[in-house]
Amino acid sequence: MIEVNELTKRYGSTTAVNALTFTVRPGHVTGFLGPNGAGKSTTLRMILGLNRPTSGTATVSGRQFRDHPRGLRHVGALLDATAVHGGRSAYAHLWALARSNRIPRHQVDEVLQEVGLANAARRRIGGYSLGMKQRLGIATALLGDPPVLLFDEPLNGLDPEGVLWVRGLFRRLAAEGRTVLVSSHLMSEMENTADQLIVIGRGELIAAESLTEFAARGTGASVTVRTHEPDALAALVTAHDALVRPDGEGTLNVAGLNAARIGELAFQHGIPLSELTTRSASLEQAFMDLTADHVEYRAGESR
Numbered sequence: 001m002i003e004v005n006e007l008t009k010r011y012g013s014t015t016a017v018n019a020l021t022f023t024v025r026p027g028h029v030t031g032f033l034g035p036n037g038a039g040k041s042t043t044l045r046m047i048l049g050l051n052r053p054t055s056g057t058a059t060v061s062g063r064q065f066r067d068h069p070r071g072l073r074h075v076g077a078l079l080d081a082t083a084v085h086g087g088r089s090a091y092a093h094l095w096a097l098a099r100s101n102r103i104p105r106h107q108v109d110e111v112l113q114e115v116g117l118a119n120a121a122r123r124r125i126g127g128y129s130l131g132m133k134q135r136l137g138i139a140t141a142l143l144g145d146p147p148v149l150l151f152d153e154p155l156n157g158l159d160p161e162g163v164l165w166v167r168g169l170f171r172r173l174a175a176e177g178r179t180v181l182v183s184s185h186l187m188s189e190m191e192n193t194a195d196q197l198i199v200i201g202r203g204e205l206i207a208a209e210s211l212t213e214f215a216a217r218g219t220g221a222s223v224t225v226r227t228h229e230p231d232a233l234a235a236l237v238t239a240h241d242a243l244v245r246p247d248g249e250g251t252l253n254v255a256g257l258n259a260a261r262i263g264e265l266a267f268q269h270g271i272p273l274s275e276l277t278t279r280s281a282s283l284e285q286a287f288m289d290l291t292a293d294h295v296e297y298r299a300g301e302s303r
């Protein structure tokens, strides 16, 4: 369990994290989402005791990280996969960490096997691709077999097979009863990865709910209607307060009325329809709508 309470971090006049409060429960993969600069990495670093909060607290299994004697056996984390000594081999890197955390050697072999790096373990990390470095970062997080795991943008640089593997791994770790927190700035990465979401923007909490609840927000759903009498249908639904946008030959995009009501109106007025399809807004769109007021940088605008 991770508990963040009124957590705040200021850098001079910049408030990176502002009175953030949330709980991450075991047994779930929790997505930690927010646009670039929202404060995700700063929050993760405070949970890990790497940054000191200006105020508030962050605890893991009820204790602040710096008070915990078990190190990597307490929390495993992947923060920046490229921040490793390029001259060492993956094996040497993991074995050094294992020794200093009193982790038995066989766990080095096990995690290398788990992440698919067993055959590359003796090669210099400097020659690794970004995807291989991400796998090594995940191996490092798993090394101490910890009950709580944090991953900052772990899908960066992974190929599609790697993404599928990571999703399966996270689900398995959660099913084992561990607490798994995964950050991303892309909803599309989280919708098949996480079952719980914490959404932040400009350092503040925007939403903490299940993916199902998030999807049910259903902002911006519209209906695509095809007919050979588009003008008559457009006039009809507009008279019932719908918004209509032509969408190609004989096709209208209608917002503000549901498909059942549009079908009923068309039937009553003798307008034949050849298509009537509800298009729910994508989760990505719902995420963008939700965080629109909290985006620090936006194309074509100065701050």
Ligand SMILES: Nc1ncnc2c1ncn2[C@@H]1O[C@H](COP(=O)(O)OP(=O)(O)OP(=O)(O)O)[C@@H](O)[C@H]1O
Binding pocket: 011, 014, 015, 016, 034, 035, 036, 037, 038, 039, 040, 041, 042, 043, 185
């Ligand atoms: N060491 C620092 N000194 C000054 N400002 C900082 C520092 N670290 C972070 N910030 C600022 O704090 C805010 C939050 O940054 P943070 O890296 O935590 O966001 P993020 O959500 O992880 O973003 P990204 O998805 O781009 O990694 C940003 O405005 C950033 O510029």
